[in-house]
Amino acid sequence: MLRWHRGRVGTRITLLYTGVFLVSGLILLLITFAFSSGSRTTVAGPQGGDRAGGLAETRRQLAALQEQMAAQNIDQMRRLVWGWIAALAVMAVLSLVLGRLLARQATAPIRLITEVTRRISADSLDERIGIHGPDDEVKDLADTIDGLLERLEASFTAQRRFVANASHELRTPLATIRASLDVAVAKPDPAASTLALAARLRTQLDRVDHLLDGLLVLARAQHGRHGDTGPVDLGDLAAAALRDRAGDVAAKDLTVTVDVAPATVAQGHRPLLTRLVANLVDNAVTHNNRAGWIRITGGLAGNTAELIVETGGRVFGQAEVDRLTQPFERLGGERVGSSGLGLSIVSAVVAAHGGRLRLTARRDGGLRVMIVLPGARREPE
Numbered sequence: 001m002l003r004w005h006r007g008r009v010g011t012r013i014t015l016l017y018t019g020v021f022l023v024s025g026l027i028l029l030l031i032t033f034a035f036s037s038g039s040r041t042t043v044a045g046p047q048g049g050d051r052a053g054g055l056a057e058t059r060r061q062l063a064a065l066q067e068q069m070a071a072q073n074i075d076q077m078r079r080l081v082w083g084w085i086a087a088l089a090v091m092a093v094l095s096l097v098l099g100r101l102l103a104r105q106a107t108a109p110i111r112l113i114t115e116v117t118r119r120i121s122a123d124s125l126d127e128r129i130g131i132h133g134p135d136d137e138v139k140d141l142a143d144t145i146d147g148l149l150e151r152l153e154a155s156f157t158a159q160r161r162f163v164a165n166a167s168h169e170l171r172t173p174l175a176t177i178r179a180s181l182d183v184a185v186a187k188p189d190p191a192a193s194t195l196a197l198a199a200r201l202r203t204q205l206d207r208v209d210h211l212l213d214g215l216l217v218l219a220r221a222q223h224g225r226h227g228d229t230g231p232v233d234l235g236d237l238a239a240a241a242l243r244d245r246a247g248d249v250a251a252k253d254l255t256v257t258v259d260v261a262p263a264t265v266a267q268g269h270r271p272l273l274t275r276l277v278a279n280l281v282d283n284a285v286t287h288n289n290r291a292g293w294i295r296i297t298g299g300l301a302g303n304t305a306e307l308i309v310e311t312g313g314r315v316f317g318q319a320e321v322d323r324l325t326q327p328f329e330r331l332g333g334e335r336v337g338s339s340g341l342g343l344s345i346v347s348a349v350v351a352a353h354g355g356r357l358r359l360t361a362r363r364d365g366g367l368r369v370m371i372v373l374p375g376a377r378r379e380p381e
Contacts, residue, residue, distance in 0.1 A: 013106055017099030018092075025091040029084050109138040117145060125153035167212045174212075178205055214341035217275050221348035231376040232273045234307045235260035238296050240274075241281035253291045261299035264307070267376035268353045276349040279342040280309045280369055287367070289313050304355075305375045313366040321361040346371070 109131055116129045128149060131142040181198045238260055242249070249256060266273065284294045288311050298307040325347035343359070346369070350357040355373040362368050 011103075013103035014096070014099045017102050018095045021095030021099065022088075022092055025088065025095070029088065032084075109142070113138075113142050113145065120149065125149055125156060164216065167216045170208075170212055174205055174209060177201070181205075214345060217272070217345050217349075221272055221345060221352050229267060229269050231265045232268050232270050234264045234266055234273070234277065234298055234305055234373075235262070237274055237277035238281065238298070238307070241278045242296075244278070245281055245285050248285050249294075252285065252288060254285065254288060255291075255293040257293070257295045259295075259297045260307070264298045264300060264305050265376050266305040266353070266355075266373035268373060272349045272352065273373075276346050276371070277307070279346050280307075280371075283342045283367075283369070284309050284311045287311070287313065292366075300375055301372075303375050304372050306370065306372050308368065308370045310362065310368045311366045312362075312364070315363075315365045316361045316367065318361045321359045321367060324359055325357070343369070 112131065113129055116127065120127050128146045129142045130146070131139050181201055185198050235258075238258060242256060242258070281294075281296075288294065292312045295310045296308070297310075298305070300306070324343045326344060347357050350371050350373065353373050355371060357372075358370045360368040360370070
């Protein structure tokens with residue numbers, strides 16, 4: 001059975017081949033008809049005058065024979081015409097089938113390019129189309145796309161290597177500065193200015209260290225290749241993250257509501273998912289009003305695990321919220337207490353696990369963050 005939904009190019013090529021075959025066959029039949037229509041079977045009458053009485057009877061017999069031959073010629077022509085019609089119908093079907101087969105053969109490299117290109121993503125840029133064959137336009141197209149993928153892979157690799165190397169290289173001087181400050185503070189009777197300087201520098205160092213840690217996690221999540229995966233309870237991660245921020249929650253007098261269904265288990269890499277949930281809680285606590293509220297809900301939905309974190313606060317535009325998954329983007333340009341990497345790390349971790357992330361600006365103010373991850377059964381303890 002012929003399928004026409006494969007593409008418009010294949011359909012046009014099929015119709016072109018079919019038309020060429022039909023026109024060629026029709027011309028061949030017309031030529032055959034022209035030659036066959038000129039041949040008629042006739043019987044010549046007797047020559048000379050009537051020299052005997054039996055000639056009249058002979059002429060009558062010849063006339064009857066000619067009428068019979070004419071009828072046979074008409075019947076033969078009728079059968080020939082029907083034969084041509086049947087041959088034309090068969091040729092039409094064969095032309096359609098052969099045209100489709102030739103079209104599929106001609107468009108096979110294009111379908112291969114489309115399938116491979118659709119399958120390639122940021123985490124599989126090392127894959128190539130690799131068409132082998134004569135040096136024609138299709139192979140040139142495939143080679144051009146392979147060259148583009150090679151440049152993209154080099155660019156992505158360089159970017160990830162830069163983030164990872166910068167983070168590792170900057171850790172050494174930061175550790176040295178921190179050690180120097182500790183030594184200065186540990187000296188007997190340190191000057192008050194030294195203590196004040198140490199406090200300020202330590203705060204800044206903590207912020208830089210937090211930023212570098214975020215860059216490392218972001219690079220690892222964007223790389224998308226992590227091995228040890230297993231069932232991870234999102235409810236347990238949320239509870240642990242809230243315990244870590246209990247002091248900040250109390251300082252801001254936040255009302256926290258947690259309603260995560262039991263066994264809300266996702267399949268994933270535990271360190272990355274731990275950082276994901278911690279970033280969601282950190283974002284909810286940091287970017288919240290005093291005496292505000294936080295609501296954390298979750299559960300299983302089919303084969304997926306969902307976790308939703310909602311907060312109150314001022315009203316934001318959806319366009320502003322949509323930019324939060326980009327690194328160093330902050331709501332309203334806020335910079336105090338935020339590295340600008342929290343939700344970008346969340347987005348990268350969710351993408352690395354094949355999940356979905358949805359940020360929504362609440363109509364009454366605040367933010368709603370929903371993550372959907374592949375579900376898993378919790379292993380018995």
